[in-house]
Amino acid sequence: MCAKIASRVALDSDSRVVTGIPGFDEMLEGGFPAGSLISLAGRPGTGKTIFGSQFLFFGAKELKEPGMYVSMLEGRKAYVRNMLRLGFDIQPLESKGLFRFLEMPTLTSEGMPAIWDEIVRNIDEYGIVRLVIDSFTAMTQAFERIGDLRVFTHMLLGKIVGGAGCTTLMITETAHTDVLSSVGIxxxxxxxxxxxxxxxxxxxxxxxxxxxxxxxxxxxxxxxxPVEIGNRGISVKVPHITAR
Ligand SMILES: Nc1ncnc2c1ncn2[C@@H]1O[C@H](COP(=O)(O)OP(=O)(O)OP(=O)(O)O)[C@@H](O)[C@H]1O
Ligand SMILES: [Mg+2]
Structure with a gap:
């Protein structure tokens, strides 16, 4: 298992995955390192879903890179509607096999291996290269013991991110009172x-x-x-340079 994780970390940091989020790519040498695992953490309503979805939408629409949104929280219908309000019309991309929404509503620790097999199967079948998991927090709630959670986290990240080589954004919900089991790892x-x-x-x-x-x-x-969320999604506010 450790070998798998070690190989995952040896990512190709020279090759960059452009997020397409205005103002963001220039903040990190042109985008995320290809094949990396990125954690998006924050309280409710802070823009994590919009950020992840915009990353997938840009990849699918502009670069023809297949992306998948794995949702443990929200159903497809509500998701598609919310995204359309931001100008992300997902349905035509779904029909072209460039966008996939995978709904994973019920989570138990016993059911988790089957869920991950299903995710991996979809990655292979659709040639997914951009992946968003919403959310890591929802998955952690299926585990009662921190030891089980750690084993599972290492296993799944080795298997999914390492095996498939997708650039993966993993959403984590944080609260005022952060519980050690749901943050950190x-x-x-x-x-x-x-x-x-x-x-x-x-x-x-x-x-x-x-x-x-x-x-x-x-x-x-x-x-x-500073970032802004508006009718066209999320963007980094570029400071105005005023001439003296
Ligand atoms: N068209 C819009 N214009 C301005 N702000 C918007 C618009 N659409 C959504 N928002 C803001 O974005 C927020 C939702 O962002 P998002 O769904 O990405 O949050 P989140 O971090 O995923 O939250 P949660 O953890 O609850 O899922 C809304 O609460 C609202 O403040
Ligand atoms: Mg969200």
């Missing part, structure tokens, strides 16, 4: 970590940020990056 294993936040400023006003806290083999931007 995936951040050690991941090649990259992006934190999403919504910060109150004055009165009702809120500002959205993302922060790249880890990206193996990459000279990346440090600190909080």
């Amino acid at each position: 995936q951040e050690f294993i991941a090649d990259g970590v992006i934190h999403f936040s919504l910060v109150p400023i004055t009165g009702e006003a809120r500002v959205r940020y993302i922060e790249i806290t880890k990206m193996r083999g990459t000279n990346h931007q440090m600190g909080l990056l």
Whole structure:
């Protein structure tokens, strides 16, 4: 098992996977390292689903790279509708085999190996190269013991990410009171970590940020990056340079 993980970490950091998220790729040498595992972490409503979906949509539409969204939380119908409101018309891409939505509603620790076999089967069958898993947190809830969770996490990441070579975004929901079992493990294993936040400023006003806290083999931007969510998805706000 360890050998599998070691081989997964030896990713090709020279080859980059363009996210297509405006303003973001230039913050990390042109995109995610090909074949990497990236953890997207943040509280509810901070933009993780939109970020992951935009990554898949851009890959499928602009680069003809097949992507798959694995959802443990939301059904296909609601997902397709929400994405359409952001201008991501997924259905035509589904018909062309460039986008796949895999619904995984019920999770038990006994059922987990079958779920992963199903994910791997889909990756192989559809030639998936971009993968989003929503969410790691939902999967962790199937395990009662931290030891089982660790074994499972190592196994699945070796098998899926290592075996298939997909660039994978794994969503983690964080809360005010972070439980050790649901945070941490995936951040050690991941090649990259992006934190999403919504910060109150004055009165009702809120500002959205993302922060790249880890990206193996990459000279990346440090600190909080202000982001915006609008009718066309998420984008990094590029600061205005004013001439003096
Ligand atoms: N068209 C839009 N214009 C502006 N903001 C929007 C628009 N559509 C969605 N949003 C914002 O994006 C948020 C949802 O983002 P997203 O679903 O990516 O969050 P999330 O981090 O996945 O949340 P959760 O953990 O609950 O799944 C909404 O709560 C809303 O604030
Ligand atoms: Mg979400």
